[in-house]
Amino acid sequence: MTERRMESKGLGPFRLAPWFSERPWGRRDLRPWYASTGTTELIGEAWLTGPASVVETGAMAGETLAAVVAEASEHVLGAGGGMEFPLLVKLLFPSDKLSVQVHPDDAQAQAMGQPRGKTECWYVLEAELGATIALGLREGSTVDAVRAAIADGTMEEWMEWVPVQVGDMVFVDAGTVHAIGPGVVLLETQQTCDITFRMYDYGRPRELHVEQALRVMKMHTAAGKVKPVQMDGFVRLIEQKYFVVDRYDVGAGCEAVISIAGPGCLVGLVGSARVEAVGSEWVDLLRGQALVVPAGVGSLVVTSDAGVSFVQCFAPAG
Numbered sequence: 001m002t003e004r005r006m007e008s009k010g011l012g013p014f015r016l017a018p019w020f021s022e023r024p025w026g027r028r029d030l031r032p033w034y035a036s037t038g039t040t041e042l043i044g045e046a047w048l049t050g051p052a053s054v055v056e057t058g059a060m061a062g063e064t065l066a067a068v069v070a071e072a073s074e075h076v077l078g079a080g081g082g083m084e085f086p087l088l089v090k091l092l093f094p095s096d097k098l099s100v101q102v103h104p105d106d107a108q109a110q111a112m113g114q115p116r117g118k119t120e121c122w123y124v125l126e127a128e129l130g131a132t133i134a135l136g137l138r139e140g141s142t143v144d145a146v147r148a149a150i151a152d153g154t155m156e157e158w159m160e161w162v163p164v165q166v167g168d169m170v171f172v173d174a175g176t177v178h179a180i181g182p183g184v185v186l187l188e189t190q191q192t193c194d195i196t197f198r199m200y201d202y203g204r205p206r207e208l209h210v211e212q213a214l215r216v217m218k219m220h221t222a223a224g225k226v227k228p229v230q231m232d233g234f235v236r237l238i239e240q241k242y243f244v245v246d247r248y249d250v251g252a253g254c255e256a257v258i259s260i261a262g263p264g265c266l267v268g269l270v271g272s273a274r275v276e277a278v279g280s281e282w283v284d285l286l287r288g289q290a291l292v293v294p295a296g297v298g299s300l301v302v303t304s305d306a307g308v309s310f311v312q313c314f315a316p317a318g
Helices: 002-009 065-071 073-077 106-111 143-152 210-216
Strands: 014-017 019-027 043-047 087-092 100-102 120-127 132-137 159-163 169-172 178-180 184-191 197-200 224-226 235-239 244-250 254-259 264-271 273-276 283-285 290-293 299-304 308-314
Touching: 014 283, 065 073, 087 264, 087 308, 100 210, 132 169, 143 197, 143 210, 169 235, 197 210, 244 254, 244 299, 264 273, 264 299, 299 308
Parallel strands: none
Antiparallel strands: 014 290, 019 043, 043 087, 087 184, 100 178, 100 197, 120 169, 120 184, 132 159, 132 178, 169 224, 235 244, 244 308, 254 299, 264 290, 264 308, 273 283, 273 299
16 A cells, blocks of 8 residues: 555655653753644653654655555665664753663674664754763773672763763764763664663662673773764765764755665754655655655755755665
């Protein structure tokens, strides 16, 4: 059914409504990103390409992303693309410290019976003065020292706390012990995986996974800030095995032509734009929302009357 509808409408991009995830460290007011979340609970994450995110435009409107991919994987992801959208893209809104946590790599996750691990990156969209993240363990850390620090409440002292500002891109390699402080808004791009081992949570009454975390954490990883690279018409923020994130800033009345290099999405950051692909209807790119770009779209034309900034997040082929 979905495949026939996609064929009849062409393989153009389609917009998703964000799916809001409650977190004890989140916020009730997510403006200016979202006028409303539909709840009075604390929201920590807006999942822009989550499996429960609902299609807002085109022939598949009303279906979840998971349903669309399950019914028409080859159209959305290309031949051999699997049965899940490869990237989970989120906006994070911490008003308090996130737990100290760690994620497994592919081999570790597969040993647990899961399809993949969780490598991610954070692009800083907002940051108060003095905002920090925790990225990795201090030199000289050991498994026994970390276990003891968790038990006696001194875990924060064993973390490398790094100041961040707007425009920073941070790579969070799987196995990196990490945390996020308050006062930031982050765009997170990650492998589609939700395996999180919570090591330390500042005394909050949530489940910890200490032994699992100690087994998968690594004392040294490739995590760290990434320098942007100026390309032809855009800025490459990060290029890794699992994802590439590029930023485009299109002036008023101008256009950008984007070559599509793998399954992914566009995410609006500032302003709005019209996105068109050959043989399909145009769709609006809006702030804080993702446009999924199906496989087979060779290029997109993005135009904006007042100017727009957005990122393209995609999974490299192969």
